[in-house]
Amino acid sequence: DTGVSQNPRHKITKRGQNVTFRCDPISEHNRLYWYRQTLGQGPEFLTYFQNEAQLEKSRLLSDRFSAERPKGSFSTLEIQRTEQGDSAMYLCASSSSLRTSGSYEQYFGPGTRLTVT
Amino acid sequence: EDQVTQSPEALRLQEGESSSLNCSYTVSGLRGLFWYRQDPGKGPEFLFTLYSAGEEKEKERLKATLTKKESFLHITAPKPEDSATYLCAVQARGTSYDKVIFGPGTSLSVIP
Numbered sequence: 001d002t003g004v005s006q007n008p009r010h011k012i013t014k015r016g017q018n019v020t021f022r023c024d025p026i027s028e029h030n031r032l033y034w035y036r037q038t039l040g041q042g043p044e045f046l047t048y049f050q051n052e053a054q055l056e057k058s059r060l061l062s063d064r065f066s067a068e069r070p071k072g073s074f075s076t077l078e079i080q081r082t083e084q085g086d087s088a089m090y091l092c093a094s095s096s097s098l099r100t101s102g103s104y105e106q107y108f109g110p111g112t113r114l115t116v117t
Numbered sequence: 118e119d120q121v122t123q124s125p126e127a128l129r130l131q132e133g134e135s136s137s138l139n140c141s142y143t144v145s146g147l148r149g150l151f152w153y154r155q156d157p158g159k160g161p162e163f164l165f166t167l168y169s170a171g172e173e174k175e176k177e178r179l180k181a182t183l184t185k186k187e188s189f190l191h192i193t194a195p196k197p198e199d200s201a202t203y204l205c206a207v208q209a210r211g212t213s214y215d216k217v218i219f220g221p222g223t224s225l226s227v228i229p
Contacts, residue, residue, distance in 0.1 A: 004160075006160075033217075040221065040222075041221055041222075042121075042204050042206070042219030042220050042221050042222055043161065043204075043219045044219070045216060045217065045218075056211075056216070091160050091161075093160075104148070104149065104166075104208065104215070105149075105151055105163050105166050106151075106163070106217065107163060108153075108160035108161045108162070108163075109160050110159055110160045111158075111159070111160045113158070
């Protein structure tokens with residue numbers, strides 16, 4: 001396993017279109033997170049899964065955003081009716097719920113860069 | 118309110134010129150403090166986890182330290198390949214989720 005993967009790496013879409021991103025976590029990790037990052041800022045939490053259960057959603061996550069993690073493996077993040085303000089880097093991270101190696105650190109994928117025109 | 122700030126916002130160093138980056142935090146119930154490195158257009162790369170005041174971790178030219186209010190990332194004799202944005206994050210105790218809050222980062226440029 002080479003780490004967290006995300007697809008696509010880049011997405012350009014027109015305002016009002018729907019987009020879907022995929023994240024494949026590190027295989028032995030049961031926790032999965034989605035973040036959004038804009039230029040000059042740190043990653044901002046969007047949502048969290050433990051196995052297939054979505055346990056937390058940011059209040060910043062509007063109804064246009066939905067995430068799934070069927071069977072506790074890969075996850076998808078869908079944005080409906082995209083707006084220009086949705087342009088950002090969308091990052092996925094995974095971690096183990098076991099404090100192996102003494103920490104719960106999250107490992108990030110390369111991100112999906114979304115541009116809404 | 119849980120908060121993480123980092124200073125300076127940007128730092129330019131000559132190759133070999135040692136310096137420190139600061140991360141200040143206010144959080145209820147600290148589970149851990151993380152340092153990440155992020156290169157342009159890429160996801161953050163994990164560097165260190167610190168759990169309690171007084172703890173130190175080292176990796177090559179980097180050394181992270183933790184107090185009750187802040188953490189420092191010391192860079193000794195930096196090289197141009199150390200140029201990146203360094204992110205600090207804290208993990209705070211929650212109910213269903215031990216939330217991780219990131220700071221805005223420090224952009225480091227090391228000039229040959």
